Amino acid sequence: MEPIFLVEAAINGILLGGVLALLALGLNLIFGVLDIVWIAYVDLVMLCMYAIYFFNVVYGWPIWAAGLVSLAVGTLLGVGVHLLIISPILTSAPINQLLATGGLLFFLQSVATFLWTTDHKTVRLSLPSYEIAGIFLPATRIIPFAISILAVIALYFFLTRTYIGTAIRAVSQDRDAMSLMGASPQRIYIVTSAVGGLMAGLAGALLIFQYSVHPFFGGQFGPLTFMICVLGGLGNMVGAFIASFIMSEIIAIGGVVISTEMGYVIAFVIFIVMMFVRPGGIMAKRE
Amino acid sequence: MSRGRFFAGVVLGVLVVAPFLPMGGVQQYVLHVVIQIFIWSFIGQAWSLMGRFGLVSLGHGAFLGVGAYTTTLLWNFYSLTPWIGALLAVAASVALAVVLGIPCFRFRVIGHYFALVTLAVGEVIRLLIIAERDWTGGSLGASLKTAGTASGLWTLQFADKRVFYYASLAMFLAGLWVWDRVDRSMARSALEAIGEDETAAASVGIHVTRFKLGITVISAALTALGGVLYAQYISYVNPDTLSGIGVSLKIVFAVVLGGMYSLMGPLVGTALTTALSEGLRIAFGLKFLGMADTIYGLLLIIFIIFLPSGIYGSIRDAIRRRSTASKTTAPA
Numbered sequence: 357m358e359p360i361f362l363v364e365a366a367i368n369g370i371l372l373g374g375v376l377a378l379l380a381l382g383l384n385l386i387f388g389v390l391d392i393v394w395i396a397y398v399d400l401v402m403l404c405m406y407a408i409y410f411f412n413v414v415y416g417w418p419i420w421a422a423g424l425v426s427l428a429v430g431t432l433l434g435v436g437v438h439l440l441i442i443s444p445i446l447t448s449a450p451i452n453q454l455l456a457t458g459g460l461l462f463f464l465q466s467v468a469t470f471l472w473t474t475d476h477k478t479v480r481l482s483l484p485s486y487e488i489a490g491i492f493l494p495a496t497r498i499i500p501f502a503i504s505i506l507a508v509i510a511l512y513f514f515l516t517r518t519y520i521g522t523a524i525r526a527v528s529q530d531r532d533a534m535s536l537m538g539a540s541p542q543r544i545y546i547v548t549s550a551v552g553g554l555m556a557g558l559a560g561a562l563l564i565f566q567y568s569v570h571p572f573f574g575g576q577f578g579p580l581t582f583m584i585c586v587l588g589g590l591g592n593m594v595g596a597f598i599a600s601f602i603m604s605e606i607i608a609i610g611g612v613v614i615s616t617e618m619g620y621v622i623a624f625v626i627f628i629v630m631m632f633v634r635p636g637g638i639m640a641k642r643e
Numbered sequence: 644m645s646r647g648r649f650f651a652g653v654v655l656g657v658l659v660v661a662p663f664l665p666m667g668g669v670q671q672y673v674l675h676v677v678i679q680i681f682i683w684s685f686i687g688q689a690w691s692l693m694g695r696f697g698l699v700s701l702g703h704g705a706f707l708g709v710g711a712y713t714t715t716l717l718w719n720f721y722s723l724t725p726w727i728g729a730l731l732a733v734a735a736s737v738a739l740a741v742v743l744g745i746p747c748f749r750f751r752v753i754g755h756y757f758a759l760v761t762l763a764v765g766e767v768i769r770l771l772i773i774a775e776r777d778w779t780g781g782s783l784g785a786s787l788k789t790a791g792t793a794s795g796l797w798t799l800q801f802a803d804k805r806v807f808y809y810a811s812l813a814m815f816l817a818g819l820w821v822w823d824r825v826d827r828s829m830a831r832s833a834l835e836a837i838g839e840d841e842t843a844a845a846s847v848g849i850h851v852t853r854f855k856l857g858i859t860v861i862s863a864a865l866t867a868l869g870g871v872l873y874a875q876y877i878s879y880v881n882p883d884t885l886s887g888i889g890v891s892l893k894i895v896f897a898v899v900l901g902g903m904y905s906l907m908g909p910l911v912g913t914a915l916t917t918a919l920s921e922g923l924r925i926a927f928g929l930k931f932l933g934m935a936d937t938i939y940g941l942l943l944i945i946f947i948i949f950l951p952s953g954i955y956g957s958i959r960d961a962i963r964r965r966s967t968a969s970k971t972t973a974p975a
Contacts, residue, residue, distance in 0.1 A: 393755055444948045450754055451699050455899055456947045458701075458892050463940030469933030571933070575888060579766050586759055617774035624763045624770075631760050632746040 361612055364491045369608030370601065371497040374504035375562050377600035379577060380584040381511060381593055382555030388528030388591030389548040392442060392453045396461035397556060398578040400437070403464060404430045404560030405569035409477045419481065427557040434553015435546060442549070461574060468571035476568035483565075500562035507558055508597065511551075515593070520547055528591050580607075580620070583627040589637025599638060603627075658812055662805040674804045680910070680917050681811035682873050687898040687909035688818040689865035692825060693858055694895070694903050697838035701758045702765030703866055703894050706736045708772060708886030710867030711874035712779060718798075719788040720778075725799040729871045736867030737860050739764075744859045748852040751841065762888065769886035784881030787874065799875050807876045814872060815910075818865060822906055825861075830854055896943050902953025911955040 383397045394400075404426040411422035437460065445456050483495035515521040523544055567573070584603050588595030603623050610619030630638070662674060690703050713735050714728030743764055746752075752760055772779045779785060787800065794802050801807060825831055833854050836844040845851050874880050884890060893916075901912025916939060923935035950957045 441944060448951060452947050452951050454758060455895065456944055459940050459943035459947060463937060463944060466933040466936030466940055470937050579762060579888065582759055583763060615774055617770040621767050621770045624767045628760055628763050631752050631756060632750045635750065635752060635756060
């Protein structure tokens with residue numbers, strides 16, 4: 357194999373990692389605060405991708421306006437899922453919490469199948485591709501990467517520089533701190549779910565650049581997103597960010613060297629082994 | 644208890660005789676639905692052997708896929724009878740359970756983490772099946788060679804659905820028997836204690852790893868057998884319907900819907916979900932693809948929120964509460 361392919365794969369891995377980081381941070385934010393894994397998180401992204409498809413391709417809105425619709429849809433879905441499903445089961449057994457959001461996954465997939473059939477739908481964007489030293493860099497990957505990184509930085513400032521962001525971090529680090537801060541738990545939960553939903557909307561808007569949308573889109577990124585969160589340490593934002601790039605590099609390089617499926621297999625096996633050696637995630641201190 | 648035994652005997656008698664009752668053209672279809680219910684209840688029961696003790700596996704598709712693919716591929720490529728194939732399938736599935744279970748239980752991977760590790764294992768098996776496409780047929784799946792022509796006990800392929808009916812019924816009853824054996828054994832109390840608090844259980848001398856591994860191995864072996872029977876009956880294997888997250892979750896959902904802490908829960912849940920999807924399919928045909936699953940998903944969320952112990956479990960609890968209430972209020 358020519359080394360140039362490896363370099364190209366490595367760069368593609370970094371570009372994919374940016375969007376994966378966005379997904380993982382959204383899911384991890386919710387996990388850190390609510391202590392519930394939203395199994396259906398990437399299926400919310402799928403709905404947002406459909407929103408863009410419909411507003412851009414079917415109704416003919418410009419792509420940026422459709423993107424804003426996606427953000428709004430994501431935010432509303434985040435809040436809606438929290439109020440309708442998560443809120444009633446906050447104190448249930450962990451199994452039931454896992455399954456309720458798993459049921460949501462099933463529901464969203466089948467609603468999408470029912471409404472829009474299983475056809476793959478694509479938003480066609482005529483964007484240029486750049487060639488630097490024999491390596492092709494399509495704008496459909498560079499733009500999502502750049503926006504993801506900006507969004508991650510924005511999230512960082514939101515969490516560290518605002519009152520509500522500080523409250524969210526406090527809750528995810530120490531549940532009991534919330535009452536000491538005098539913050540209302542319901543409000544923090546809703547804001548967290550809204551921000552998580554917003555990030556799902558943004559991820560949807562960025563993923564539609566490269567991928568077609570279909571009802572089972574969640575299966576493509578869903579398991580990977582949980583694994584990144586767990587690998588980075590559930591609730592640990594820095595860990596999730598680093599883990600996104602580790603996983604995306606393994607998938608990109610493994611995909612080129614062996615095959616696409618084997619790239620994922622290696623990534624998942626590394627995840628499983630890491631669970632045994634370092635269950636708290638890569639950033640955790642050893643007990 | 645004796646009234647319960649009598650009732651169970653009557654039900655069993657009806658089940659055994661049922662395929663011989665003339666039901667016109669409907670019979671074949673009814674048999675098909677009932678066979679599916681038996682096979683998936685059996686698999687659900689196998690899952691709930693672990694699930695009821697807090698070992699929530701979201702990757703049982705891995706064992707199912709290993710079971711189904713082992714016999715199918717051995718038959719297709721080496722013409723090995725599924726009788727031996729099934730033994731090897733169980734062995735492969737048990738090996739996977741041990742390789743996964745020992746580190747999981749030794750390093751205390753529990754709760755969400757256990758669920759996610761099993762989910763990853765299910766995905767790994769599905770992706771491996773797809774990756775080895777020369778052999779497995781990849782994501783298109785593979786048909787059982789000579790399906791429909793090589794009928795017989797040696798090939799375990801039968802044109803007559805009634806054979807599969809009895810086979811799946813027998814398997815289902817065997818599953819009930821295993822469940823009952825576990826329920827009456829000392830292992831049950833040990834596993835319940837482990838499920839409650841592992842550290843406390845270990846401190847009173849319970850060998851945590853051994854008990855967890857034991858129940859995982861039994862569950863994996865039975866699930867693989869379920870996969871073998873399913874593959875022989877449908878005579879077609881596919882990575883998404885056998886190993887994907889969809890099937891792993893469907894097993895769990897049917898059980899939770901019925902009630903995972905009860906003997907009959909998996910049957911009630913599976914019968915309900917199968918009847919629901921078949922009924923909706925008959926009512927609307929393929930016109931409303933996905934509608935059955937939509938209603939199914941919605942019911943599931945509602946049930947998990949409002950009836951956390953499942954349909955059968957909730958009814959049983961309600962009856963118990965009523966009977967104890969009437970006992971305490973009755974004058975002495």
